[in-house]
Amino acid sequence: MLFNSYVFILFFIIVLFLHNLPLKWHLKKTNLLCASYFFYSAWNPPFVFILWTSTVVDWFVGLYLYRVRNNLARNLLLAVSLCVNLGLLCFFKYAGFLLEGFAALMKFYHLDFKPCSPDIILPVGISFYTFQTLSYTLDIYQRRIKPWHSFLDYALYVTFFPQLVAGPIVRASDFLPQCIRVCKATWNQMAWGISLFVLGLFEKIVVADGLLAPVSDAIYNTCGYPDFVSSWCATFAFSGQIFCDFAGYSTCAIGVAMCLGFSLPDNFNYPYASVGFSDFWQRWHISLSSWLRDYLYFPLGGNRCGILRNNYNLMMTMLLCGLWHGASWTFVAWGGLHGLYLVAQRALKTTVPDFSIWRTTLSKIIFAFLTYLLVSFAWVFFRSKTFDQAFLMIQTMLGMGSKTPGLYLCPMDVYVTVLLTSLIFVIHWSMKDRSLEKIAERVPAWLISVIVAGMLVLIVTLAGEDRAFIYFRF
Amino acid sequence: MLLSISGFKLGSNSKSVFKRSVPDGSWKRILITGIIIFLLVFGGLELFWRVNGHLPSVVDDYDLWSYYRHRVYDNGVKTVVLLGASRIQLDISTGMLKKIFPDYLIIQLAVDGRQPIAVLKDLANDKCFKGIVICSMFAGWVGKENLYSQQDYVKYYHENSNPFKRLNRLIMSYVQEYFVIVDPYLQLKRILLKYKESGKLPGPRYLITKRDRSRMADYSLINVSEQQKYRIKRIGELYKKNPPMAPKEWLKHAAKIGRYVKRITERGGKVVFIRLPSTGKHWELDNKFYPKKEYWDKIASVTGACTIHFQDISGMKQLVCPDTSHLDYRQAPLFTRVMAEEFLKQHIIEVLTKSAPRFPAAKPRGIGAPRIGAPSRKATS
Numbered sequence: 018m019l020f021n022s023y024v025f026i027l028f029f030i031i032v033l034f035l036h037n038l039p040l041k042w043h044l045k046k047t048n049l050l051c052a053s054y055f056f057y058s059a060w061n062p063p064f065v066f067i068l069w070t071s072t073v074v075d076w077f078v079g080l081y082l083y084r085v086r087n088n089l090a091r092n093l094l095l096a097v098s099l100c101v102n103l104g105l106l107c108f109f110k111y112a113g114f115l116l117e118g119f120a121a122l123m124k125f126y127h128l129d130f131k132p133c134s135p136d137i138i139l140p141v142g143i144s145f146y147t148f149q150t151l152s153y154t155l156d157i158y159q160r161r162i163k164p165w166h167s168f169l170d171y172a173l174y175v176t177f178f179p180q181l182v183a184g185p186i187v188r189a190s191d192f193l194p195q196c197i198r199v200c201k202a203t204w205n206q207m208a209w210g211i212s213l214f215v216l217g218l219f220e221k222i223v224v225a226d227g228l229l230a231p232v233s234d235a236i237y238n239t240c241g242y243p244d245f246v247s248s249w250c251a252t253f254a255f256s257g258q259i260f261c262d263f264a265g266y267s268t269c270a271i272g273v274a275m276c277l278g279f280s281l282p283d284n285f286n287y288p289y290a291s292v293g294f295s296d297f298w299q300r301w302h303i304s305l306s307s308w309l310r311d312y313l314y315f316p317l318g319g320n321r322c323g324i325l326r327n328n329y330n331l332m333m334t335m336l337l338c339g340l341w342h343g344a345s346w347t348f349v350a351w352g353g354l355h356g357l358y359l360v361a362q363r364a365l366k367t368t369v370p371d372f373s374i375w376r377t378t379l380s381k382i383i384f385a386f387l388t389y390l391l392v393s394f395a396w397v398f399f400r401s402k403t404f405d406q407a408f409l410m411i412q413t414m415l416g417m418g419s420k421t422p423g424l425y426l427c428p429m430d431v432y433v434t435v436l437l438t439s440l441i442f443v444i445h446w447s448m449k450d451r452s453l454e455k456i457a458e459r460v461p462a463w464l465i466s467v468i469v470a471g472m473l474v475l476i477v478t479l480a481g482e483d484r485a486f487i488y489f490r491f
Numbered sequence: 492m493l494l495s496i497s498g499f500k501l502g503s504n505s506k507s508v509f510k511r512s513v514p515d516g517s518w519k520r521i522l523i524t525g526i527i528i529f530l531l532v533f534g535g536l537e538l539f540w541r542v543n544g545h546l547p548s549v550v551d552d553y554d555l556w557s558y559y560r561h562r563v564y565d566n567g568v569k570t571v572v573l574l575g576a577s578r579i580q581l582d583i584s585t586g587m588l589k590k591i592f593p594d595y596l597i598i599q600l601a602v603d604g605r606q607p608i609a610v611l612k613d614l615a616n617d618k619c620f621k622g623i624v625i626c627s628m629f630a631g632w633v634g635k636e637n638l639y640s641q642q643d644y645v646k647y648y649h650e651n652s653n654p655f656k657r658l659n660r661l662i663m664s665y666v667q668e669y670f671v672i673v674d675p676y677l678q679l680k681r682i683l684l685k686y687k688e689s690g691k692l693p694g695p696r697y698l699i700t701k702r703d704r705s706r707m708a709d710y711s712l713i714n715v716s717e718q719q720k721y722r723i724k725r726i727g728e729l730y731k732k733n734p735p736m737a738p739k740e741w742l743k744h745a746a747k748i749g750r751y752v753k754r755i756t757e758r759g760g761k762v763v764f765i766r767l768p769s770t771g772k773h774w775e776l777d778n779k780f781y782p783k784k785e786y787w788d789k790i791a792s793v794t795g796a797c798t799i800h801f802q803d804i805s806g807m808k809q810l811v812c813p814d815t816s817h818l819d820y821r822q823a824p825l826f827t828r829v830m831a832e833e834f835l836k837q838h839i840i841e842v843l844t845k846s847a848p849r850f851p852a853a854k855p856r857g858i859g860a861p862r863i864g865a866p867s868r869k870a871t872s
Contacts, residue, residue, distance in 0.1 A: 024659035208518035469525030
C-alpha cells in the first residue's frame with residue numbers, strides 16, 4: 018500500500034476513525050498494530066511471518082540480554098539476533114548477489130560453476146525493520162536501555178505502519194516512551210500532520226515523479242550515447258528525484274504519525290545545502306547514517322584511533338552503507354565514492370590551514386555547491402544499472418566521450434531540470450539552519466493556505482506516471 | 492519489570508518523551524481554508540475543460556485489466572468476456588449489451604493494438620472460468636508471432652496483481668470517470684508543450700475510455716480522410732512485410748487455437764470468434780490477402796468455435812467504419828444490437844424466461860449527430 022494511492026487514503030481514514038473512538042489505550046494500540054500488519058500484508062501476506070520472526074526473536078533476546086550477566090552468554094544472545102536479522106536480510110536481499118560473486122570467484126580459478134537463479138522476492142522494507150529491531154537489541158547489549166515491559170508496545174514499535182517500509186529507522190528510546198500515555202492528536206496537530214502529508218505527496222508526485230523522473234529516465238533508461246548537457250541534466254534530475262522521493266516519503270510518514278498522535282524524528286535536513294560530506298551525512302537519511310555511526314562506525318573505533326584506522330573505519334562504514342541500499346556492486350561503488358569523499362575531506366581539513374576566508378558566506382555557498390555537485394556525481398553509480406552505463410555517463414559528463422552523441426533531452430526538460438535543481442539548492446540553502454516548523458510560524462496564515470491549495474492542485478494536475486517509492490527497494 | 496520512562500534510558504534521568512512541535516497558529520483553520528481554495532480552483536478548472544468540450548476518460552492499464560480479469564468468475568456461466576484488440580473495444584457498446592442481457596456480466600478484456608490468444612489460453616487453462624468468450628479475430632493474425640502479445644497482461648495478473656492494487660485501481664477509475672481534470676491528457680506539462688507547439692490548448696480527444704474498459708470514438712472530431720489514408724497505407728505495408736500464409740499451413744495453426752476452445756466448451760462455456768467490420772479499401776485488402784472463403788469460413792470447423800463474420804450479416808455489413816477499421820460511438824449500439832440478435836439465433840446466449848432480452852432502440856446515426864457527452868450519451872453507451 019503506497020502513500021500515494023487512493024487505497025491508502027481509505028485505509029488511513031478508517032485507522033484514524035478507529036484511533037479516535039473512546040476506547041482504552043491498549044485497545045487503540047492493538048488496533049494500530051493490526052492495521053500495521055494489514056498495511057504490510059498488502060504487498061505480500063506471507064512476508065508478515067518474517068516481520069513476526071524478527072519481532073519475536075529480538076524481544077526475547079532483549080529480555081535475556083538484560084537478565085544474563087555472563088559475557089559469553091550475552092555475546093551468544095547477540096549473535097542469535099544478528100544471525101536471524103542479518104541472515105534474513107542476506108537470504109532475501111543478497112542471495113543472488115552472493116551467488117553471482119561466488120560464481121565469479123570460481124570462474125577466476127577456472128572452475129565452471131553456474132548457479133541457478135534463486136528468484137527470491139524481496140520483502141518490502143526488510144532493510145528498515147531489521148535495522149530497527151537490531152537497534153533495540155544492540156541498545157540493550159550496550160546497556161543504553163532496558164527491555165521494554167510491554168510486548169504490544171514493542172511490536173508496535175517494530176511494525177508502526179507510517180515508518181515500517183521506508184523509515185525513518187526509529188530508535189526504541191524515541192518511540193517506546195510515547196506508548197505509555199494515550200497518543201491522540203489535537204485538531205491542530207492533525208491539521209499540521211495533514212499539511213505535512215500533502216507536502217510529502219507534493220514532493221513525491223509532482224516534483225519527483227511528475228517533473229524529474231521523466232528526465233532522468235529519458236537518459237538512464239535508454240540505450241545510446243548522451244551528450245554533455247543531457248548527461249549532467251539527467252544526473253541532477255535524479256539527484257532531485259531521489260531526494261524528493263525519499264524525503265517526500267519521510268514527510269508523509271511524519272505527518273501520518275502526527276495525525277495519530279505519535280512523533281517520528283526527522284530523516285532529512287536540507288542535505289543539498291551541506292558544506293562538506295560529513296555535514297551531508299548528518300543531513301541525508303539521518304536515521305540510517307546515525308544507525309551506522311552508532312552501531313558500526315563507533316564499535317569499529319570511530320575517529321578515536323590513528324589516521325589509517327580511522328580512514329579504514331570510514332571506508333568500511335560507507336561501503337556497507339552502499340551495500341545496504343542494494344545487492345549490486347554499483348551501490349558498493351556509490352558507498353565507496355562517498356567513503357573517499359569523507360577521507361579526502363578529513364585529509365584536507367588537517368592539511369589546509371583554517372583561513373578566515375573559508376568562513377565567509379560566499380565561500381560556504383561555493384563549498385555547498387561543490388558538495389552538491391560531487392554528491393550528484395556519485396548518484397551516477399546509484400542510478401546506473403551497470404558499471405558500463407556508469408562509466409559511459411561519467412565519460413560524457415567529463416567531456417571525454419569518444420562516440421558521437423545520439424541521445425538528447427528536449428529543451429523543455431533541460432529548462433525544467435536547471436530550474437528545479439537551482440530551486441532545490443536555493444531552498445535548501447535558505448532553510449538549512451531552520452526547522453520547517455519555525456518557518457511555518459513566520460509565514461502568514463493565508464499564504465500557507467494558498468500554498469497548501471496550490472500543492473493540492475498541482476498534485477491533481479501534474480501527476481506523472483504512478484511509481485513506487487525508490488527506497489521501497491532497499 | 493514495569494519501567495518508568497526515566498528508568499528505560501539507562502544513564503539518563505530524563506523523563507522527557509520525544510515530541511515534535513506544531514507551529515503556532517490555527518492549523519485547523521489554515522488547512523480548511525486551503526482545502527476550500529483547492530476545491531474552488533479544482534471546480535473552476537473542471538468547468539473550464541468541460542466547457543471546452545473535454546470529457547472524462549479512464550486510464551487503461553495493467554491494474555484495471557487485472558481488476559476485470561479477476562471478475563470473470565463473479566457471475567458463473569452468465570459471464571460474457573470480450574477479447575480482442577481495439578475493434579472490439581470500440582465497436583461493441585457494453586452498455587447496450589448489458590441492457591439486452593441484463594442477467595449477464597459483461598467483462599471487457601481487449602487490449603488495444605495486441606492480439607488476444609494469450610488471454611483465451613489463460614481462460615482456457617483456468618478451470619474456474621465457465622463463461623462465454625467473444626473473441627475478435629482476424630484471419631491474418633493466426634500463426635503470427637504477436638498472436639500472444641497480450642501475454643504480459645496475463646503475466647501481470649498472475650504475478651503482480653493483488654486485491655489492494657485492484658481496489659486502488661477501481662477507486663481511481665471512478666475518480667477518472669467523473670473528473671476531466673485528473674486525465675493525464677490534461678496534465679499541466681502536456682498542456683504547456685501543446686501550447687508551445689501550436690499556440691493552442693489541447694482540444695477534446697476523439698477516443699475516450701470508460702470505466703469498464705470499453706472505448707468510444709467520436710470521428711467528428713478528427714480529419715477522417717487523413718485517418719483513412721494512414722490506415723490504408725499502414726495495412727498495405729503490413730501485408731507487404733508479412734505476406735499471408737498458405738491456407739494449409741494456416742489451418743494447422745488455427746487448429747492449435749482449437750485446443751483452447753475445446754477446454755472452455757468442455758466445462759460448459761462457449762467461444763465465439765467474431766470478425767468485426769472493416770470497410771472500403773481496408774476490407775478489399777483484407778479479403779485480397781486472406782480471402783474469406785479460404786480462411787475465415789474454415790475457422791469454425793477447425794477450432795470448434797461459433798463464428799460470426801460481419802459480411803454474413805446484413806445489419807453489420809451495411810455499417811461504414813469512418814477510419815475504415817473502427818466504428819464511431821454512435822454506430823456501436825446498433826452493431827451491438829445486431830450482434831446480440833445473432834447470439835440468440837446461434838444459441839450462444841441461452842435466454843431464460845426471467846431474463847428475456849430487451850432490445851432498446853438503437854438507430855444508426857451519422858457522424859454529425861450530437862457528440863459524446865451530449866444528453867444522448869447515456870443511451871448510446
